Amino acid sequence: MKSIENIKNVYFLGIGGIGMSALARYFKFTGRNVAGYDRTQTALTDALQEEGIDVHFEDDIKHIPGNWNPATTIAVYTPALPDDHEELAWFKSQPIGLFKRAKVLGLICNEKSGIGVAGTHGKTTTSTIVANILNKTEKGCGAFLGGISKNFKSNLLLPKADSPWIVAEADEFDRSFLHLNPQLALITSIDADHLDIYGEKEKIVESFEKYISQIKAGGKLVLKKGVELDTTKTSAEIYSYALQGDADFSALNLKLDEASGFYRFDLKTPDGIIANCKMNYPGLVNVENTVGASALAHFAGATANEIKAGIEDYQGVARRFDIRFKSEQKIYIDDYAHHPEELKAFITSVRALYPGKKMTGIFQPHLYSRTQDFAAEFATSLDLLDKTILLPLYPAREKPIPGVSSEIIFDKMMIDAKVMAEKEEAMELIKNDSNEIILTMGAGDIDRMVPGITQLLENK
Structure with a gap:
């Protein structure tokens, strides 16, 4: 594909991703017909639907528009899709241009x-x-x-x-x-x-x-x-x-x-x-x-x-050093940090901003491979906290690796105030937490806890 000028229809496989959704919005705002699939309904997919984009959550080719001309249609996919994805397999068998998100972004930029x-x-x-x-x-x-x-x-x-x-x-x-x-x-x-x-x-x-x-x-x-x-x-x-x-x-x-x-x-x-x-x-x-x-x-x-x-x-980006609640007693900050160096930078920045205050961090590891590769480094970064609540690993696109879980990070941590917990248990722990600062960190679905923690602190 040399140009996107003649494209009238764009279908997205993984439309709810942050990069994919930006492209979907671009094509919608420039007058193209846009539709797509994602595995999970989120606030972002809700926003796309409100903007007039057809989004569905079932991997089934019946949802692919049948009245689009293949000559003026492209499909854009994320490499995070599994190999056995039914809709992806269908597009591979059709005379329709199928491109990775990065390729299409490059053509525009x-x-x-x-x-x-x-x-x-x-x-x-x-x-x-x-x-x-x-x-x-x-x-x-x-x-x-x-x-x-x-x-x-x-x-x-x-x-x-x-x-x-x-x-x-x-x-x-x-x-x-x-x-x-x-x-x-x-x-x-x-x-x-x-x-x-x-x-x-x-x-x-x-x-x-x-x-x-x-x-x-x-x-x-x-x-x-x-x-x-x-x-x-x-x-x-x-x-x-x-x-x-x-x-x-x-x-x-x-x-x-x-x-x-x-x-x-x-x-x-x-x-x-x-x-x-x-x-x-x-x-x-x-x-x-x-x-x-x-x-x-x-x-x-x-x-x-x-x-x-x-x-x-500049007002910031959602989930990047995102102060969600602040009172004289409590401060709650949410961040996307999911690599040991990101955790270190985030935690030390909070320390510099609020010297002397005690911090409790809730962290959700992201990917089996990253957890396996950097378990020791994650432990070192989390030891910078006063207390750590470690959630189960979020697998994202990966299949399990035997012996790899949040516990391999937990076992390497040196601080005494650490606990493994499910999300529901973590919420209960936060209710009774006495530390002045609460942090949530991770790139998985930990963001779903953010409104609940914010509401909990507001009610207190």
Whole structure:
């Protein structure tokens, strides 16, 4: 498929995924007929249905529209689908274009000046901040985001007709980001992850090096200080960013406003200092994400005032350092963290924000393979809490691995205040928990606990 201009009908297999749903919304808003399947009904699939998209939850070809012309129809699928999926098998047997989500995203983004945000963690927040800043500029931008932006109330920002920029989260899973050819690229981190796909960290690094080699001529690459890559494989101009210290972009005079819990800083750039940048979103890790995002916005032409406005106006992403409840006695924060390094960054950021307060964390491991590969590292990160409630593992797309469960993390933890619990038991434990801060962490279905915990704390 060279172009999407002649496509009139788009069917999604796994339409409820965060990346898939953004594409579904894009095609719907651009006048195409859109329908799709997902395994589970969620708030996101409910939203798609409210927007006029036909979504069903039974794997049965009878739900596939029969009146769509195959010549003007494509099907988009997620690699998370099982091999025996009935609808996927049907599309494979038909004269209908069948494409991975990443391929279709690349076709859309590569037609414009793409901004690709890659990294094993921090992608969603950083790309959303970039989009929020550029949305303040005269020509704006489009964006395909990996979470629901609280500013946009969506994971999709439609570009203006003359907007040259489109921001995309460049996902390393299944090497999806190799379908992107950005003009501006940023890498937040390269940690060992998705070893079920890559096998070893060296292969992950190779994939990131391939990604940066695809930056368009005259493009720019922004690397977080400390990320090690063979940058001879790209012709892009290379810049660095860091929270603080010696880098092309960094935060100077960083201060925490204890009354609000938010940071302010001066932003160092190669062209001078942007003074008195104020955040209205918490977390030291998010200051670092903001520095990286500001670097991309700077190279995309945003002025100092536009960068400051986008930083100050940023409201966050659902499930990213998401403060759900706050009183004098209790604070509850929900986060998508599902890798040991993400857990460490999140927990230490909360510690910096609320020094001296006791923390209870509820964590749901995600994937058998990730749990097996990083059990010791998960234990070390969870030991940073004062108390841990460990939920059963969420398998997602994987089949069980013998001997792998949440217990292999639990057994390696050193803190005494730890307990294994089902979700219902965890709710009971939270009712009587005396610690000032409660955290929920994970990428599975732990998000379904969030409204209940919030309501519990509000009632107390």
